[in-house]
Amino acid sequence: MSGRSSEPSAAHPIAVKIVISGGFGVGKTTFVGAISEIEPLVTEAELTEKSIGIDDTSAVSGKTTTTVALDFGRITLDDALLLYLFGTPGQDRFAFLWDDLVTGALGAIVLVDTRRIEDSFPAIDYFEEHEIPFIVGINRFPGGQQFSPSEVRDALGVSPGVPMVQCDARDRESVKSVLVSLTEEVLAKRANRERAGSTW
Amino acid sequence: MSESSWGSESELFPYAGGPLTPTGRHSGDMDEDPVIRPFMLTNGRTQPLHDGLRIETLLRAAPAALSAPLRFESRRIVELAQSPMSVADLAVALRVPLGVVRVIVADLITQGFLDVEIQPEEFSTSLIERIRDRVRAL
Numbered sequence: 001m002s003g004r005s006s007e008p009s010a011a012h013p014i015a016v017k018i019v020i021s022g023g024f025g026v027g028k029t030t031f032v033g034a035i036s037e038i039e040p041l042v043t044e045a046e047l048t049e050k051s052i053g054i055d056d057t058s059a060v061s062g063k064t065t066t067t068v069a070l071d072f073g074r075i076t077l078d079d080a081l082l083l084y085l086f087g088t089p090g091q092d093r094f095a096f097l098w099d100d101l102v103t104g105a106l107g108a109i110v111l112v113d114t115r116r117i118e119d120s121f122p123a124i125d126y127f128e129e130h131e132i133p134f135i136v137g138i139n140r141f142p143g144g145q146q147f148s149p150s151e152v153r154d155a156l157g158v159s160p161g162v163p164m165v166q167c168d169a170r171d172r173e174s175v176k177s178v179l180v181s182l183t184e185e186v187l188a189k190r191a192n193r194e195r196a197g198s199t200w
Numbered sequence: 201m202s203e204s205s206w207g208s209e210s211e212l213f214p215y216a217g218g219p220l221t222p223t224g225r226h227s228g229d230m231d232e233d234p235v236i237r238p239f240m241l242t243n244g245r246t247q248p249l250h251d252g253l254r255i256e257t258l259l260r261a262a263p264a265a266l267s268a269p270l271r272f273e274s275r276r277i278v279e280l281a282q283s284p285m286s287v288a289d290l291a292v293a294l295r296v297p298l299g300v301v302r303v304i305v306a307d308l309i310t311q312g313f314l315d316v317e318i319q320p321e322e323f324s325t326s327l328i329e330r331i332r333d334r335v336r337a338l
Contacts, residue, residue, distance in 0.1 A: 012317060013284050016331055017256040035338070038289075043297045070298075072288050077334035081327075084256045084286060104254055106323060106331070176335055183332035190325060 013080045018182060019102055020071065021088040021127070022111035023119020027139045027169035028087035029071050031111060034175045036073025036085065043069050068097065083179075088123065098126060107133040107182045111169065114138060114147050117155045124158055133186045135163040137178045238297045241273055246299060248306035255298060258284040258317035259305060265313035273304055277314070284317055 020028045029041075071087025086101050102108070110123045120136075127134040138152055147155075149164040158164075165181050168174040239246050261278035270278060273294055280293055291301045308314040320327070 013258060014319060014327065015256045015258045015286055015317075016323065016327075017254075038292065041292070043291070072292065074286075074289065075335075075338070077331060077338075081330065081334065082256075082258070082284075082286070083331065083335070084288065086255060086288070101255060104256070106328070176338055179335045180332055183328055183335065186323075187325065187328055187332070190328070 013082055015082045015084060017084045017086060017105045018179065019086055019088060019105045019108040019132075020111065021108055021120075021123035021134075022137075022139075023113065023116055023123075026111045026113045026116075026119060027141075028111060031109075031137075031139075031167075031169035031175055031178075032071045032073035032085045032087055034170060034172045035075060035179070037076065038072075038074050041069055041072060070097075070101070102126075102130065102132060105132060107135075107186045109137050109178055109182055110134055111137045111139050111167075112152060112156065113141060114145060114152060115141065117152065120156065124156060128158075133182070133189050135165060135178070135182050135185050137165055137167040137169075139167055139169050238300050239303075241296060241300050242303040245303050248302040250306035250309050253287055253302050253305060253316075255288045256286050258286050258319075259290070259309075259314050260284045260317055261308075261314050262312075265308075268313055270308075270313070274308055274313075277301075277304060277308060281314060 020031055022028060068089050070089060071085070073085035075083040075085070077083050088098055088101055108123075108127050110120055110127065112120045124134075124136075126132075136152070136156065136158065138147070138149065140146075149166065153160070153162075153164055163181055163185050165178055167178045259277075259281050260283070261281040263282065265278040266282075268278070273296070276294060277290055280290060285293070287298060287301055287305060290305065291298045294301065305314060309316065
């Protein structure tokens with residue numbers, strides 16, 4: 001029996017999804033755009049009944065739907081493997097879209113701007129709560145003060161097990177390296193789980 | 201405000217570049233009302249007939265679907281999906297929101313013109329290693 005029989009073929013490609021998260025303006029669009037082979041934007045229309053009254057943009061009052069732009073990237077890894085990157089909407093009021101984005105994801109990357117660390121708390125809370133493997137990418141901004149990963153870890157209050165990597169969202173090689181780090185984290189989590197399982 | 205003129209039925213389906221409305225105003229007058237109702241393409245339906253269509257779900261159309269009598273967006277979808285396309289890819293190609301594509305795609309699946317590419321229940325270790333190695337080699 002060939003071990004390759006369960007491997008995907010070109011006839012039946014596999015789509016893998018990674019979620020890119022973090023606060024508004026943290027560099028998600030730049031991150032996705034640095035590596036995607038397509039224009040990094042897709043939209044979602046949602047009924048706005050739930051946001052009527054909290055939408056502070058008076059110009060859109062009276063609309064029956066609102067359109068939310070999501071960062072979206074596609075990377076063809078080989079003829080049977082597509083990697084999709086999706087950015088979570090930056091504003092808290094679109095958090096109800098997250099479940100749909102995150103279900104089935106391989107893992108998540110939380111981008112952090114050290115000038116506004118607190119903006120990343122909701123994303124970290126969400127992934128911890130839903131037990132989604134994630135890593136933190138500390139996005140370097142020109143003129144931003146440099147903090148060591150351990151300082152950022154303390155400020156974020158994430159457990160020592162969560163990998164923290166420095167990155168530059170504008171730089172393709174840096175973005176690749178963050179994605180590789182996430183796959184390593186997913187593999188490590190899996191190995192841990194299997195070790196824990198084998199003790200029984 | 202422009203919404204007050206919406207009682208007239210002929211104005212319920214404004215689309216960009218459309219003909220003059222009875223009030224003499226271009227229905228596609230972008231300055232006055234930039235809103236193009238996205239769910240117009242689905243006759244107002246917002247819930248897909250088919251559950252479980254994720255943003256990355258891959259779809260493929262049967263070649264025979266090309267000769268089916270389909271309207272514009274549906275036809276574009278079966279053309280594009282001659283090779284596998286995700287829900288998100290289709291939304292970008294058609295320039296419509298994901299929610300709209302989900303409704304149209306679900307209709308096409310129900311009608312037998314589109315198939316969902318079956319995905320593994322869980323990503324295998326070898327698949328994750330393959331992702332890692334391929335990303336590294338990009």
